[in-house]
Amino acid sequence: MEIGISTFVETNPDVNTGELISHAQRIRDVVEEIVLADQVGLDVYGVGEHHRSDYAASSPAVILAAAASQTKNIRLTSAVTVLSSDDPVRVFQDFATLDGISNGRAEIMAGRGSFIESFPLFGYELSDYDELFDEKLDLLLKLTESEKVTWSGKHRPSFNNLGIYPRPVQEKLPVWIGSGGNQESVVRAGLLGLPLVLAIIGGRPKQFAPLVELYKKAAAHAGHDASKLTVASHSHGFIADTTDEAVEKFFRPAQAVMNQLGRERGWGHYGRETFDAARSLEGALYVGDVQTVAEKIIYLRKEVGITRFMLHTPLGTQPHDEVMHAIELLGKEVAPIVRKEIARWEAENA
DSSP, rough: EHHHEEEEOOOOOTTTTTTOOOHHHHHHHHHHHHHHHTTTSEEEEEOOOOOSTTTTOHHHHHHHHHHHHHHHSSSEEESSGGGSOOOOHHHHHHHHHHHHHHTEEEEEEEEEOOOOOOOTTTTTOOOGHHHHHHHHHHHHHHHHOOOOOOOOOOOSEEEEEEEEESSSSSSSSSSEEEEESEEEEEEEEHHHHHOOOOOOOOGGGGGGGGHHHHHHHHHHTTTTOGGGEEEEEEEEEEEESSSSHHHHHHHHHHHHHHHHHHHTTTTTOHEEEHHHHHTTTTSSSSEEEEEHHHHHHHHHHHHOOOEEEEOOOOOOOOOHHHHHHHHHHIIIIIHHHHHHHHHHHHHHTT
Protein backbone atom coordinates (compact mmCIF):
# COMPACT_ATOMS: atom_id res chain seq x y z
CA MET A 1 0.00 0.00 0.00
CA GLU A 2 1.62 3.22 -1.20
CA ILE A 3 0.69 6.52 0.43
CA GLY A 4 1.46 10.01 -0.80
CA ILE A 5 0.34 13.56 -1.52
CA SER A 6 -1.06 15.38 -4.54
CA THR A 7 -1.49 19.11 -5.10
CA PHE A 8 -2.62 21.56 -7.76
CA VAL A 9 -0.48 24.27 -6.11
CA GLU A 10 -3.53 26.41 -5.32
CA THR A 11 -3.20 30.17 -4.88
CA ASN A 12 -6.66 31.24 -3.74
CA PRO A 13 -7.13 34.19 -1.36
CA ASP A 14 -6.73 33.15 2.27
CA VAL A 15 -10.28 32.87 3.67
CA ASN A 16 -9.21 34.34 7.00
CA THR A 17 -6.95 37.22 5.93
CA GLY A 18 -7.87 37.80 2.29
CA GLU A 19 -4.15 37.66 1.46
CA LEU A 20 -3.28 36.27 -1.96
CA ILE A 21 -0.08 34.26 -1.97
CA SER A 22 2.12 34.77 -5.02
CA HIS A 23 2.64 31.97 -7.52
CA ALA A 24 6.37 32.09 -6.81
CA GLN A 25 5.95 31.71 -3.06
CA ARG A 26 3.48 28.86 -3.37
CA ILE A 27 5.81 27.02 -5.75
CA ARG A 28 8.67 27.37 -3.26
CA ASP A 29 6.39 26.13 -0.48
CA VAL A 30 5.47 23.05 -2.52
CA VAL A 31 9.12 22.19 -3.04
CA GLU A 32 9.56 22.28 0.75
CA GLU A 33 6.48 20.08 1.14
CA ILE A 34 7.88 17.50 -1.29
CA VAL A 35 11.18 17.42 0.59
CA LEU A 36 9.36 16.87 3.88
CA ALA A 37 7.17 14.15 2.35
CA ASP A 38 10.35 12.30 1.39
CA GLN A 39 11.86 12.74 4.84
CA VAL A 40 8.79 11.30 6.62
CA GLY A 41 8.67 8.23 4.38
CA LEU A 42 5.83 8.92 1.99
CA ASP A 43 5.93 7.02 -1.30
CA VAL A 44 4.83 9.52 -3.92
CA TYR A 45 4.15 13.20 -4.54
CA GLY A 46 2.04 14.41 -7.47
CA VAL A 47 1.71 17.91 -8.97
CA GLY A 48 -1.22 18.67 -11.27
CA GLU A 49 -1.01 20.79 -14.42
CA HIS A 50 -3.31 23.81 -14.75
CA HIS A 51 -3.29 27.05 -16.72
CA ARG A 52 -5.31 29.54 -14.67
CA SER A 53 -4.62 32.23 -12.09
CA ASP A 54 -5.70 30.23 -9.03
CA TYR A 55 -3.20 27.41 -9.68
CA ALA A 56 0.55 27.93 -9.96
CA ALA A 57 1.64 24.66 -11.58
CA SER A 58 1.55 25.04 -15.34
CA SER A 59 4.78 23.00 -15.53
CA PRO A 60 4.74 20.16 -12.97
CA ALA A 61 8.00 18.62 -14.22
CA VAL A 62 9.92 21.81 -13.38
CA ILE A 63 8.53 21.93 -9.83
CA LEU A 64 9.23 18.24 -9.31
CA ALA A 65 12.76 18.66 -10.68
CA ALA A 66 13.41 21.41 -8.14
CA ALA A 67 12.65 18.89 -5.39
CA ALA A 68 14.29 15.89 -7.06
CA SER A 69 17.86 16.75 -6.11
CA GLN A 70 16.78 17.38 -2.49
CA THR A 71 14.99 14.04 -2.08
CA LYS A 72 16.13 10.42 -2.03
CA ASN A 73 13.26 7.94 -2.20
CA ILE A 74 9.91 9.56 -2.99
CA ARG A 75 8.46 9.01 -6.46
CA LEU A 76 7.62 12.19 -8.37
CA THR A 77 4.66 12.36 -10.72
CA SER A 78 2.34 14.72 -12.53
CA ALA A 79 -1.25 14.62 -11.30
CA VAL A 80 -2.21 14.98 -14.10
CA THR A 81 -0.41 16.00 -17.28
CA VAL A 82 -3.10 17.33 -19.63
CA LEU A 83 -1.85 15.21 -22.50
CA SER A 84 -4.59 16.24 -24.95
CA SER A 85 -3.21 19.78 -25.21
CA ASP A 86 0.47 18.95 -24.80
CA ASP A 87 3.18 17.57 -27.07
CA PRO A 88 3.95 13.97 -26.06
CA VAL A 89 7.56 14.32 -27.20
CA ARG A 90 8.13 17.26 -24.86
CA VAL A 91 6.26 15.51 -22.06
CA PHE A 92 8.49 12.47 -22.44
CA GLN A 93 11.65 14.58 -22.58
CA ASP A 94 10.68 16.63 -19.52
CA PHE A 95 9.95 13.56 -17.42
CA ALA A 96 12.96 11.64 -18.73
CA THR A 97 15.02 14.64 -17.58
CA LEU A 98 13.26 14.50 -14.20
CA ASP A 99 14.03 10.78 -14.10
CA GLY A 100 17.71 11.56 -14.57
CA ILE A 101 17.79 14.21 -11.86
CA SER A 102 15.92 11.95 -9.42
CA ASN A 103 17.84 8.80 -10.46
CA GLY A 104 14.80 6.85 -11.58
CA ARG A 105 11.85 8.19 -9.56
CA ALA A 106 9.77 9.96 -12.23
CA GLU A 107 6.28 9.02 -13.40
CA ILE A 108 3.74 10.53 -15.78
CA MET A 109 0.05 10.59 -14.91
CA ALA A 110 -1.72 11.29 -18.21
CA GLY A 111 -5.26 12.63 -18.34
CA ARG A 112 -7.67 14.49 -20.57
CA GLY A 113 -8.05 17.26 -18.00
CA SER A 114 -11.23 18.35 -16.25
CA PHE A 115 -10.19 21.97 -16.78
CA ILE A 116 -10.16 23.17 -20.39
CA GLU A 117 -8.07 26.39 -20.26
CA SER A 118 -5.11 24.72 -21.97
CA PHE A 119 -7.04 23.92 -25.16
CA PRO A 120 -7.43 27.48 -26.51
CA LEU A 121 -4.06 28.42 -25.01
CA PHE A 122 -2.25 25.87 -27.17
CA GLY A 123 -4.57 26.05 -30.17
CA TYR A 124 -6.67 22.89 -29.82
CA GLU A 125 -10.40 22.45 -30.39
CA LEU A 126 -12.59 21.01 -27.66
CA SER A 127 -14.49 19.15 -30.38
CA ASP A 128 -11.34 17.00 -30.71
CA TYR A 129 -11.20 16.32 -26.95
CA ASP A 130 -11.30 12.52 -27.11
CA GLU A 131 -9.44 12.10 -30.37
CA LEU A 132 -6.55 14.25 -29.14
CA PHE A 133 -6.06 12.13 -26.04
CA ASP A 134 -6.19 8.81 -27.89
CA GLU A 135 -3.68 9.91 -30.49
CA LYS A 136 -1.25 11.56 -28.09
CA LEU A 137 -1.36 8.67 -25.63
CA ASP A 138 -0.47 6.34 -28.51
CA LEU A 139 2.60 8.44 -29.29
CA LEU A 140 3.65 8.81 -25.64
CA LEU A 141 3.57 5.05 -25.12
CA LYS A 142 5.65 4.47 -28.24
CA LEU A 143 8.25 6.88 -26.87
CA THR A 144 8.51 4.84 -23.67
CA GLU A 145 9.02 1.65 -25.66
CA SER A 146 11.81 2.62 -28.03
CA GLU A 147 14.68 5.08 -28.42
CA LYS A 148 13.92 5.65 -32.09
CA VAL A 149 10.33 6.11 -33.16
CA THR A 150 8.35 6.37 -36.38
CA TRP A 151 4.89 7.87 -35.94
CA SER A 152 2.14 9.57 -37.89
CA GLY A 153 -1.12 11.13 -36.76
CA LYS A 154 -3.70 13.82 -37.38
CA HIS A 155 -2.99 16.40 -34.68
CA ARG A 156 0.81 16.45 -34.59
CA PRO A 157 3.45 16.42 -37.36
CA SER A 158 4.63 12.92 -38.26
CA PHE A 159 8.26 11.85 -38.01
CA ASN A 160 10.33 8.91 -39.24
CA ASN A 161 12.90 6.94 -37.24
CA LEU A 162 13.94 9.82 -34.99
CA GLY A 163 15.69 9.39 -31.64
CA ILE A 164 14.05 10.92 -28.59
CA TYR A 165 16.40 12.06 -25.84
CA PRO A 166 17.33 12.00 -23.04
CA ARG A 167 16.44 8.41 -22.21
CA PRO A 168 15.19 7.78 -18.67
CA VAL A 169 17.11 5.96 -15.94
CA GLN A 170 14.22 3.53 -15.57
CA GLU A 171 14.04 0.91 -18.27
CA LYS A 172 10.55 2.16 -19.03
CA LEU A 173 9.18 5.51 -17.87
CA PRO A 174 5.91 4.73 -16.01
CA VAL A 175 2.74 6.15 -17.55
CA TRP A 176 -0.48 6.13 -15.51
CA ILE A 177 -3.98 6.87 -16.76
CA GLY A 178 -5.95 9.40 -14.72
CA SER A 179 -9.73 9.04 -14.69
CA GLY A 180 -12.63 10.77 -13.02
CA GLY A 181 -14.63 7.54 -13.15
CA ASN A 182 -15.37 7.26 -16.85
CA GLN A 183 -15.85 3.62 -17.89
CA GLU A 184 -14.17 4.18 -21.23
CA SER A 185 -10.96 5.50 -19.67
CA VAL A 186 -10.92 2.68 -17.12
CA VAL A 187 -11.25 0.06 -19.84
CA ARG A 188 -8.57 1.78 -21.93
CA ALA A 189 -6.12 1.64 -19.02
CA GLY A 190 -6.88 -2.03 -18.47
CA LEU A 191 -6.51 -3.02 -22.11
CA LEU A 192 -3.18 -1.19 -22.28
CA GLY A 193 -1.99 -2.73 -19.02
CA LEU A 194 -1.33 0.70 -17.51
CA PRO A 195 -1.74 1.66 -13.85
CA LEU A 196 -4.93 3.59 -13.09
CA VAL A 197 -5.60 6.67 -10.94
CA LEU A 198 -9.17 7.45 -9.94
CA ALA A 199 -10.18 10.93 -8.80
CA ILE A 200 -12.46 9.95 -5.91
CA ILE A 201 -13.59 13.38 -4.73
CA GLY A 202 -17.32 12.95 -4.22
CA GLY A 203 -20.07 10.46 -3.48
CA ARG A 204 -19.23 7.14 -1.86
CA PRO A 205 -15.81 5.67 -2.71
CA LYS A 206 -17.30 2.18 -2.56
CA GLN A 207 -19.20 3.06 -5.75
CA PHE A 208 -15.84 2.95 -7.54
CA ALA A 209 -15.34 -0.75 -6.73
CA PRO A 210 -17.16 -1.92 -9.91
CA LEU A 211 -14.88 0.35 -11.97
CA VAL A 212 -11.82 -1.28 -10.41
CA GLU A 213 -13.24 -4.69 -11.28
CA LEU A 214 -13.99 -3.54 -14.83
CA TYR A 215 -10.40 -2.30 -15.12
CA LYS A 216 -9.01 -5.65 -13.97
CA LYS A 217 -11.30 -7.61 -16.31
CA ALA A 218 -10.19 -5.48 -19.25
CA ALA A 219 -6.56 -6.04 -18.32
CA ALA A 220 -7.02 -9.79 -18.01
CA HIS A 221 -8.90 -9.87 -21.33
CA ALA A 222 -5.89 -8.21 -22.99
CA GLY A 223 -3.50 -10.76 -21.49
CA HIS A 224 -2.09 -8.64 -18.67
CA ASP A 225 -1.56 -9.88 -15.12
CA ALA A 226 -4.22 -7.83 -13.36
CA SER A 227 -2.83 -8.76 -9.93
CA LYS A 228 0.32 -6.75 -10.68
CA LEU A 229 -1.46 -3.57 -11.76
CA THR A 230 -1.67 -0.64 -9.35
CA VAL A 231 -4.90 1.28 -8.74
CA ALA A 232 -4.54 4.67 -7.07
CA SER A 233 -6.97 7.21 -5.67
CA HIS A 234 -6.64 10.98 -5.54
CA SER A 235 -8.85 12.28 -2.71
CA HIS A 236 -9.28 15.56 -0.85
CA GLY A 237 -8.42 15.82 2.82
CA PHE A 238 -6.42 17.20 5.71
CA ILE A 239 -4.90 15.85 8.93
CA ALA A 240 -4.40 17.60 12.26
CA ASP A 241 -3.77 16.59 15.87
CA THR A 242 -7.52 16.38 16.53
CA THR A 243 -10.47 15.93 14.22
CA ASP A 244 -12.06 19.17 15.46
CA GLU A 245 -8.88 21.05 14.58
CA ALA A 246 -8.69 19.45 11.13
CA VAL A 247 -12.31 20.39 10.41
CA GLU A 248 -11.84 23.95 11.66
CA LYS A 249 -8.75 24.53 9.50
CA PHE A 250 -9.91 22.75 6.35
CA PHE A 251 -13.62 23.46 5.94
CA ARG A 252 -13.61 27.14 4.96
CA PRO A 253 -10.75 26.92 2.40
CA ALA A 254 -12.31 23.78 0.92
CA GLN A 255 -15.75 25.39 0.81
CA ALA A 256 -14.38 28.45 -0.98
CA VAL A 257 -12.77 26.33 -3.70
CA MET A 258 -15.73 24.00 -4.16
CA ASN A 259 -18.19 26.89 -4.43
CA GLN A 260 -15.96 28.72 -6.89
CA LEU A 261 -15.79 25.62 -9.09
CA GLY A 262 -19.49 25.08 -8.49
CA ARG A 263 -20.32 28.49 -9.93
CA GLU A 264 -18.24 27.66 -13.01
CA ARG A 265 -19.73 24.21 -13.51
CA GLY A 266 -23.28 24.55 -12.24
CA TRP A 267 -22.89 22.53 -9.06
CA GLY A 268 -25.06 23.08 -6.00
CA HIS A 269 -23.89 25.03 -2.96
CA TYR A 270 -21.18 23.30 -0.92
CA GLY A 271 -22.12 23.72 2.72
CA ARG A 272 -21.27 22.24 6.11
CA GLU A 273 -23.84 19.47 5.79
CA THR A 274 -22.26 18.22 2.57
CA PHE A 275 -18.80 18.51 4.10
CA ASP A 276 -19.73 16.58 7.26
CA ALA A 277 -21.44 13.82 5.30
CA ALA A 278 -18.30 13.35 3.19
CA ARG A 279 -16.22 12.98 6.38
CA SER A 280 -18.07 9.79 7.35
CA LEU A 281 -16.36 6.42 6.95
CA GLU A 282 -18.06 5.84 3.60
CA GLY A 283 -17.56 9.41 2.33
CA ALA A 284 -14.89 10.73 0.00
CA LEU A 285 -13.31 13.35 2.28
CA TYR A 286 -10.28 12.36 4.38
CA VAL A 287 -10.37 14.98 7.12
CA GLY A 288 -9.59 14.26 10.74
CA ASP A 289 -7.02 13.08 13.22
CA VAL A 290 -4.51 10.32 12.52
CA GLN A 291 -6.77 7.43 13.49
CA THR A 292 -9.76 8.75 11.53
CA VAL A 293 -7.82 9.18 8.30
CA ALA A 294 -5.98 5.86 8.69
CA GLU A 295 -9.29 4.05 9.19
CA LYS A 296 -10.72 5.57 6.01
CA ILE A 297 -7.67 4.66 3.92
CA ILE A 298 -7.82 1.08 5.19
CA TYR A 299 -11.52 0.97 4.31
CA LEU A 300 -10.71 2.21 0.80
CA ARG A 301 -8.12 -0.53 0.30
CA LYS A 302 -10.37 -3.31 1.54
CA GLU A 303 -13.65 -2.23 -0.07
CA VAL A 304 -12.48 -0.67 -3.35
CA GLY A 305 -9.12 -2.29 -4.07
CA ILE A 306 -7.02 0.89 -4.03
CA THR A 307 -3.30 0.12 -3.67
CA ARG A 308 -1.96 3.69 -3.78
CA PHE A 309 -3.62 6.53 -1.85
CA MET A 310 -2.82 10.17 -2.65
CA LEU A 311 -4.15 12.78 -0.23
CA HIS A 312 -4.87 16.04 -2.06
CA THR A 313 -3.97 18.67 0.50
CA PRO A 314 -4.58 21.54 0.81
CA LEU A 315 -7.70 21.92 -1.29
CA GLY A 316 -7.66 25.70 -0.96
CA THR A 317 -5.09 28.09 0.47
CA GLN A 318 -3.90 27.14 3.96
CA PRO A 319 -0.88 28.33 5.93
CA HIS A 320 2.28 26.51 4.86
CA ASP A 321 3.04 25.33 8.41
CA GLU A 322 -0.38 23.66 8.67
CA VAL A 323 0.20 21.79 5.42
CA MET A 324 3.67 20.74 6.55
CA HIS A 325 2.25 19.36 9.81
CA ALA A 326 -0.42 17.42 7.92
CA ILE A 327 2.26 15.86 5.70
CA GLU A 328 4.32 14.96 8.77
CA LEU A 329 1.31 13.27 10.40
CA LEU A 330 0.50 11.37 7.20
CA GLY A 331 4.02 10.04 6.85
CA LYS A 332 5.01 9.39 10.46
CA GLU A 333 1.69 8.25 11.95
CA VAL A 334 -1.03 7.48 9.40
CA ALA A 335 1.10 5.53 6.92
CA PRO A 336 2.55 3.06 9.50
CA ILE A 337 -0.95 2.27 10.82
CA VAL A 338 -2.29 1.68 7.32
CA ARG A 339 0.66 -0.40 6.12
CA LYS A 340 0.61 -2.62 9.20
CA GLU A 341 -3.12 -3.33 8.97
CA ILE A 342 -3.09 -3.90 5.20
CA ALA A 343 -0.11 -6.26 5.48
CA ARG A 344 -1.96 -8.24 8.16
CA TRP A 345 -5.18 -8.30 6.11
CA GLU A 346 -3.42 -9.33 2.92
CA ALA A 347 -1.56 -12.13 4.73
CA GLU A 348 -4.85 -13.47 6.07
CA ASN A 349 -6.44 -13.35 2.61
CA ALA A 350 -3.49 -14.71 0.62
